Structures are given as C-alpha cells and as structure tokens.
Amino acid sequence: MVSLAIPQHHEVSEITEVASRPILQGGIRFWLIAGFFAIFVAAGIGAYAYQVMHGLGVTGYNDSVFWAVYESNLVAFIGISYGGAVTSALLRLAGAGWRAPIVRMAEAMALVSLCVGALFGIIHLGRPDRLLELFTRPHATSPIVWDFLAITTYIVATVVFLYLPLIPDLGAVRDFVGPRVGGWRLRVYRILALGWRDLPVQRRIVEQSMTVVAIVIIPLAVSVHSVLAWAFGVTVRVGWHSTILAPYFVVAALLSGVAAVILVVYAFRRAYHLEEYITVKQFRYLSYLMLALGLGYLYLTISEMLTESYVLDEQTAPLLQSMLIGSFSPFFWFFLIVGGAIPTLLVVLPWTRTPAGIALAALLTVVGMWVKRLVIVIPPLEQPVFDRVARGYQVSITEILVTLGATAAIPLLLMLFFRVFPILSIDEIHEVAEEELAAHHERHEEFTGRGPVRAEGGVR
Amino acid sequence: MTEAPQPNDRFDRVPVVPDTHEGGPEHLTVAEALARQVSRRNVVAGIGVAAAAAGAVGLGLPVLSRPAQAKAEAVEWHDHAHADGPAAAASDLAKHQWVMVFDLRRCDGCGKCSDACIDMHFLQKETPWIRVYERESSGGQKYFLPVPCQACEDPPCTKVCPVTATYRVQDGVTLVDQSVCIGCRMCLAACPYGVRTFSWNEPRKAPTSLAGPTPEFPVPQKLGTAGKCVMCVHNLRVGKFPGCVDACGMDAIYIGDLETDTMTNGTETFRLSQYLKENDAFRLREELNTGPRVYYVAGHGQNLEF
Numbered sequence: 068m069v070s071l072a073i074p075q076h077h078e079v080s081e082i083t084e085v086a087s088r089p090i091l092q093g094g095i096r097f098w099l100i101a102g103f104f105a106i107f108v109a110a111g112i113g114a115y116a117y118q119v120m121h122g123l124g125v126t127g128y129n130d131s132v133f134w135a136v137y138e139s140n141l142v143a144f145i146g147i148s149y150g151g152a153v154t155s156a157l158l159r160l161a162g163a164g165w166r167a168p169i170v171r172m173a174e175a176m177a178l179v180s181l182c183v184g185a186l187f188g189i190i191h192l193g194r195p196d197r198l199l200e201l202f203t204r205p206h207a208t209s210p211i212v213w214d215f216l217a218i219t220t221y222i223v224a225t226v227v228f229l230y231l232p233l234i235p236d237l238g239a240v241r242d243f244v245g246p247r248v249g250g251w252r253l254r255v256y257r258i259l260a261l262g263w264r265d266l267p268v269q270r271r272i273v274e275q276s277m278t279v280v281a282i283v284i285i286p287l288a289v290s291v292h293s294v295l296a297w298a299f300g301v302t303v304r305v306g307w308h309s310t311i312l313a314p315y316f317v318v319a320a321l322l323s324g325v326a327a328v329i330l331v332v333y334a335f336r337r338a339y340h341l342e343e344y345i346t347v348k349q350f351r352y353l354s355y356l357m358l359a360l361g362l363g364y365l366y367l368t369i370s371e372m373l374t375e376s377y378v379l380d381e382q383t384a385p386l387l388q389s390m391l392i393g394s395f396s397p398f399f400w401f402f403l404i405v406g407g408a409i410p411t412l413l414v415v416l417p418w419t420r421t422p423a424g425i426a427l428a429a430l431l432t433v434v435g436m437w438v439k440r441l442v443i444v445i446p447p448l449e450q451p452v453f454d455r456v457a458r459g460y461q462v463s464i465t466e467i468l469v470t471l472g473a474t475a476a477i478p479l480l481l482m483l484f485f486r487v488f489p490i491l492s493i494d495e496i497h498e499v500a501e502e503e504l505a506a507h508h509e510r511h512e513e514f515t516g517r518g519p520v521r522a523e524g525g526v527r
Numbered sequence: 528m529t530e531a532p533q534p535n536d537r538f539d540r541v542p543v544v545p546d547t548h549e550g551g552p553e554h555l556t557v558a559e560a561l562a563r564q565v566s567r568r569n570v571v572a573g574i575g576v577a578a579a580a581a582g583a584v585g586l587g588l589p590v591l592s593r594p595a596q597a598k599a600e601a602v603e604w605h606d607h608a609h610a611d612g613p614a615a616a617a618s619d620l621a622k623h624q625w626v627m628v629f630d631l632r633r634c635d636g637c638g639k640c641s642d643a644c645i646d647m648h649f650l651q652k653e654t655p656w657i658r659v660y661e662r663e664s665s666g667g668q669k670y671f672l673p674v675p676c677q678a679c680e681d682p683p684c685t686k687v688c689p690v691t692a693t694y695r696v697q698d699g700v701t702l703v704d705q706s707v708c709i710g711c712r713m714c715l716a717a718c719p720y721g722v723r724t725f726s727w728n729e730p731r732k733a734p735t736s737l738a739g740p741t742p743e744f745p746v747p748q749k750l751g752t753a754g755k756c757v758m759c760v761h762n763l764r765v766g767k768f769p770g771c772v773d774a775c776g777m778d779a780i781y782i783g784d785l786e787t788d789t790m791t792n793g794t795e796t797f798r799l800s801q802y803l804k805e806n807d808a809f810r811l812r813e814e815l816n817t818g819p820r821v822y823y824v825a826g827h828g829q830n831l832e833f
Contacts, residue, residue, distance in 0.1 A: 121728075121729075122726070122727060122728055122729060122750045122751055123710070123725075123727050123751060124727035124728030124729075126727075128725075128727060129727065130654055130715070130721075130723075130724050130725055130727075131721070133712040133715045133716070133725055134712060134716065191711070192709055192710050192711055192751070193708070193709070193710020193711070193712070193725065193726070193727075193750070193751025193752055193753075194708065194709045194710040194750075194751045194752060195709075197690070197707070197708075197709045197710075198709065200689075200690040200707065200709055201689060201690065201709070204690050204691060204707075205689065205690070206688055206689055206690060206691045208686045208687070209686070209687050209688055209689040209690075209713065210687060210713065211687070211689035211711050211713050212689045215689070298713065298716075299716070301687065301717070302683075302687075302716045302717050303683070303717075303719045303815060304716065307716075452719075452720065452721030453658075453660055453672070453674050453720060453721055453811070455658060455660065455721050
C-alpha cells in the first residue's frame with residue numbers, strides 16, 4: 068500500500084457519488100422494472116405453493132424421470148454464482164486492476180444466484196417440511212448431505228466475501244450519501260460500517276481478511292460443484308457415472324458464471340450510466356475469459372463423447388442416439404450451436420467484440436449452459452432400466468412458472484440490493500487508482516501533471 | 528482385490544445338514560404357512576402341500592445358526608426406531624435371510640403378481656413394486672422377467688439416503704421409513720434395478736384397520752416419499768407369503784431362506800442351494816457387486832446376461 072498525498076477526499080466522494088447512483092435515483096422507471104420482475108417472482112411463489120399443497124405430482128416428474136428441471140436449475144443457478152468467485156477472487160489474487168469496477172456486481176450476483184439456486188434444493192424435495200432432518204440425522208455417505216454442507220458453507224463464504232470490501236464503502240456512503248437518504252438505510256450504513264474511519268489498523272484487518280477469503284473461496288467453490296456432480300456421478304446410470312463429471316461441472320459453472328457477470332455488468336452499466344468506470348476493456352477481458360472457459364468446456368465435452376462413443380456399449384448407444392439425433396437432439400445442438408459456436412464467433416470476430424456483442428454472447432452462453440444442464444440431467448433418466456420403458460418427461464406449467472420466477476428473482480434482488488449498497492467497489496477502485504498512480508510515478512519521475520492522474524484502466 | 532460373488536458361492540458354505548445343536552426341531556415358518564395356503568391352491572393343492580409340508584418336516588428344517596461366513600458379510604443394521612417388527616427382536620430377525628427365486632420357465636407374464644402388490648400396498652396402478660417386463664430371447668422367443676427389489680446385500684440405495692430413511696434390516700430386506708424420507712429421490716437414482724417408486728400424488732386411501740404404516744408395511748403410502756418392494760416382510764415374519772407369491776397362478780415365485788437353505792412357492796419345497804445350482808440360477812447385474820438376493824432360473828433360451 069503506497070501512501071501518497073493525493074486529494075483523497077475529493078476523489079473518494081466522486082467515485083462514491085457514481086457508485087451511489089442506484090441508491091439516490093429511485094423513481095418510476097426503477098419501480099416499473101422491479102415490478103415487472105416481481106410479477107414473475109410472485110407467479111413462481113404461487114406455483115410453488117400450489118406444488119406444496121398438491122405434491123410433486125403437479126410437475127412433469129415420474130418414477131423414471133424423477134429429476135429434471137428443478138435439478139437443472141439447482142446446478143445452473145449455483146453455477147452462475149461462480150462468476151463472483153472467479154472475477155473477484157481470482158482476479159484479486161492475480162492483481163488484475165481492471166476488476167475493480169465490476170467486483171461488487173460480480174459478488175452480489177454470486178450471492179443472489181447462489182441463494183436462488185440453493186432454494187431449488189428445497190423446491191425439488193417431496194417433503195420440504197422435513198428439511199431439518201438434514202441437521203438432526205444427516206447420513207455422512209449421502210451426496211445430498213455433501214451438497215447441503217458444501218452449499219451452506221459456500222453461502223457463508225460468499226456473504227463474507229461480499230461484506231468485507233463493503234465495509235470501507237459503507238463508511239464512505241454513511242458519511243457522504245447516508246445523510247441525504249436518511250431513514251432506515253442510514254441506520255443500516257451506521258451498523259454495517261462497523262465504525263469504519265479508514266484507520267490503518269482497520270484497513271489492514273479488512274485487507275488481510277479479504278486475501279484469506281479470496282483464497283479460501285476458490286477451493287470452496289470447486290468443492291460445491293464437484294459434490295453437485297457426484298450426486299449424479301456416484302450412481303450407476305450411464306451418462307452420469309463418469310469420472311469427468313466433477314471437473315465438467317466446475318468448468319461449466321465457471322463458464323456460465325463469467326457469462327452471467329458480463330450480463331449483469333452490461334445491464335447495470337447501461338441503467339446507471341457507469342460507462343465512465345466500466346469501459347470496453349472490462350468487457351473485452353471478461354469475454355476472453357469466457358472464450359477460454361468455453362473452449363475448455365468444449366474440450367471436456369469432446370473428451371467424454373469420444374471415449375463413450377468409441378466403445379459404444381449397449382447402454383451408451385441409445386443415450387448418445389437420444390442426444391445426437393433422437394428426442395433430445397434439439398437441446399444438445401442448441402447448446403452446441405447457439406450456446407457455444409455463436410458466442411465464440413461473437414467474441415472472436417473483432418467487429419462484434421463490442422459490449423453489446425459480448426453481452427449477447429454472454430446471454431446465449433447462459434441460456435445454452437442451462438439447456439446443457441437439462442441434457443445432462445434428463446436423457447440418462449429416459450433410458451430404460453430393465454426394459455422399463457421410461458415415461459417421457461413433459462414439463463408442466465408449475466415448473467415453468469417456478470423457473471421463470473427464480474430467473475426473475477436474480478435481477479430483482481440485485482436491483483433491490485443496489486438500492487441500498489453501492490454498485491461500485493469504491494475503495495477498490497480508489498486503491499487500484501492509487502497503485503497505478505504510484506506505478507505511473509515510478510515510470511515517469513519527471514511527471515507533473517495537473518489534477519488527479521488518470522491511470523489507464525480503473526479510473527479514466 | 529475383492530472376490531466377485533458367484534451365484535451359488537454362498538450356498539456352498541451354508542451347511543445343508545441341519546444343525547441339531549440348536550435346540551429342538553423348529554419348523555420353517557414358510558413351511559408352516561403352507562398349511563394355510565390349502566384353500567387357495569386347487570387340484571393338486573392337497574397333495575402338493577402335503578408333500579411339501581412333509582418334505583419340510585422330513586428334512587427336519589430347524590433354524591440354523593448363522594454360519595461364520597455369513598456373519599462376515601453381516602448386513603447393515605441401523606438401530607432404527609421402527610425397525611423392530613411387532614414380535615421381532617434383532618436377534619430373531621437374523622434367523623432368516625430371505626431371498627426370492629423366479630422360475631422364468633413358468634412365468635407367463637400375466638401380471639397378477641403386480642396386481643397383488645398394488646392391492647396389498649395400495650399403490651398407484653402404474654407403479655407396482657414388482658414389474659414384469661416382456662423380453663425377447665436370442666432365439667426370438669418372448670419371455671417375461673418379473674423384477675421386484677433385488678434385496679442387495681450391499682444396497683446402493685441405502686448409502687445415498689441423506690437422512691437414513693432407508694436401511695437394511697437383519698433378515699435381509701431393505702425398508703423405507705416413509706415418516707422420515709425427505710423425498711430427494713437420491714435412492715431412485717442409485718438403484719441399479721429401477722425398482723423404487725415415488726408417491727408423486729396423494730396416495731390411495733387404505734382402511735385404518737390395517738397394521739400400517741410401518742416401514743415393514745408402508746400402507747397407506749405417504750405423499751412425497753419413496754417406496755419400494757419390502758418382500759412383504761410383515762408377512763414373512765409371521766409365516767405368511769408375500770402378496771406376489773400368493774397371487775402367482777404359475778407357481779413361478781419362490782421365497783427362500785439362506786439360513787435354513789430352503790425355498791418354497793406354497794406347493795413345492797426345495798433345498799435352496801441345490802435348486803439354484805442344478806438349475807443354473809443367475810442374478811441380475813451381478814457385475815455391480817451389490818450382491819442381489821433375487822435369483823432367476825432361465826430355460827427357454829433366455830440370455831443369462833442382463
């Protein structure tokens with residue numbers, strides 16, 4: 068940490084001002100959009116209440132296809148929460164300065180999608196009323212118990228990871244914005260800022276804790292998706308019983324997570340005019356990350372399908388047939404072309420590598436990866452077990468409404484979150500700017516510019 | 528390197544000669560039950576039952592003490608509140624190790640076993656706990672394969688249950704406590720035989736006069752929980768046959784006991800180990816090493832590999 072005599076207070080309040088735009092700007096437009104999402108969320112809650120009253124029979128599930136959309140949602144939503152762990156933790160540890168303006172959105176998105184995803188662990192249960200038995204009589208050999216432990220631990224870590232860098236920001240917001248908004252939000256800032264006064268000792272504690280959590284959250288994130296994969300992998304079902312499944316799930320989660328971060332950043336950047344801080348650079352770097360992860364996922368897909376299809380035993384053959392040319396082939400090819408090939412082209416071609424083009428690629432990736440989860444979960448269950456002709460799975464309106472509701476809950480919760488908490492990581496932007504300023508000074512000893520130096524990247 | 532279980536392996540180790548050290552002669556409970564089946568069986572019933580009963584008595588089938596070998600493969604036993612049957616202490620339960628034997632030469636695919644199962648357990652019409660599949664032999668002939676719970680010695684379904692709602696009891700039957708099951712369906716995923724069912728909708732009502740619901744006799748079913756064939760262990764423990772065995776007009780289903788090394792379908796009684804060996808009995812998906820305790824006898828050119 069380089070301490071330089073730069074006009075700190077002026078600088079901080081300027082970033083604080085921008086980061087607090089969602090807090091200060093409410094208005095009819097905000098509530099209209101929030102209301103639009105809230106309608107879907109309400110419909111989803113209603114559909115779930117209906118399901119609780121009448122049992123899982125209101126879904127399209129049956130004894131053959133006993134896991135379907137809900138389990139895909141569980142995997143997909145927890146998957147996109149990886150965006151927070153990657154862009155924030157990995158980029159922090161790698162010292163990538165360009166991360167600063169997007170980490171808050173990435174971390175908030177991680178928490179929100181994780182909570183929504185974890186809800187599907189409850190939604191899919193036949194007896195959600197007995198959930199507490201997971202505490203009172205857990206069975207250590209069950210992958211469901213592993214999932215439960217991993218997800219709850221990960222939720223705690225994600226909250227801490229979101230909260231720690233918020234502390235200095237809340238101090239700034241409390242002082243500069245709080246008095247203007249007043250009311251309950253000011254009280255929230257006062258409580259959650261934990262008496263932040265930017266003392267060196269406070270700063271040291273926060274920074275050291277951040278480094279520890281950033282390191283811890285990465286293996287934790289890997290473990291969550293590995294145990295999710297093992298809930299499928301430890302069965303003898305063809306298509307699930309595969310050693311590649313855990314890394315396959317982890318890479319899928321990273322890919323969809325980075326794509327989701329791009330989407331969230333794009334939407335809020337537009338809505339609150341954050342172009343000043345979030346430039347083309349952030350999109351370009353995130354898109355490279357997405358491209359690399361996408362190719363990694365393609366590699367794993369080929370690796371699995373080649374080894375399976377080369378041997379083509381009697382159980383694998385009908386599964387591959389169903390996926391490649393059979394009843395599930397539209398989903399598989401949608402994933403491969405719309406969710407894989409087109410996003411790749413959008414990122415690779417220079418003239419579509421714009422924030423809008425990259426956001427479109429990210430949207431297609433998120434949707435494509437959700438569809439891929441359906442392809443992972445459902446076709447293996449539609450294979451006959453001992454000639455038991457699997458009753459085909461037909462999605463019901465209940466599952467559609469619950470899924471739409473959960474999807475809408477993510478932007479809605481993010482909008483509400485940023486009504487209270489700053490959307491940019493004020494302190495981190497400032498810190499990166501300082502670091503780059505220091506580097507700038509070292510490179511140009513003779514430098515005597517006017518006003519605060521705008522280093523490339525973080526602060527423009 | 529673990530030794531792959533062979534179909535008849537364990538029977539070689541079960542002494543065929545009755546162990547007379549174990550108190551006085553005690554009739555096989557199922558053999559006792561034969562006498563109660565007289566009214567059901569027609570034509571040769573009298574002779575059949577008499578012969579069978581005589582056979583059983585003639586063999587002097589006492590309850591054998593469990594051989595050391597079988598103890599080494601001791602079944603998973605969860606000290607479970609509901610696991611004790613009405614009159615069964617844990618030590619009594621271990622005196623029988625139930626198995627089922629299906630003579631595929633006799634099965635005509637009528638599905639009465641499935642119907643009886645549905646009636647006994649008040650199941651939905653399409654989800655009996657014993658399903659009969661129509662298959663085709665390598666020679667192109669049709670034959671039928673009835674598949675109940677395979678009563679694995681090392682059941683994959685119990686391992687994956689997050690709340691130990693499903694567990695194996697000492698007489699070799701895997702049960703589900705539907706008052707505990709959280710309905711995650713992990714056991715449906717784990718079962719290699721696809722024999723588990725789930726109560727997706729409000730289950731059928733059952734008369735309150737019935738003994739259930741207990742894990743041994745889960746009637747009526749509970750909404751949002753898993754269900755499975757329990758080999759009608761509530762019947763076996765009191766010397767009665769499972770519903771499917773009773774219902775089979777072809778006498779194709781036998782109940783056997785590894786401890787006493789006997790098997791019976793109500794009209795015929797055989798020495799279990801000998802019957803399995805002489806008829807080249809096989810089990811389903813043996814290669815998975817789950818140790819299924821349901822045996823099949825082929826004879827119409829059926830494939831021996833499943």
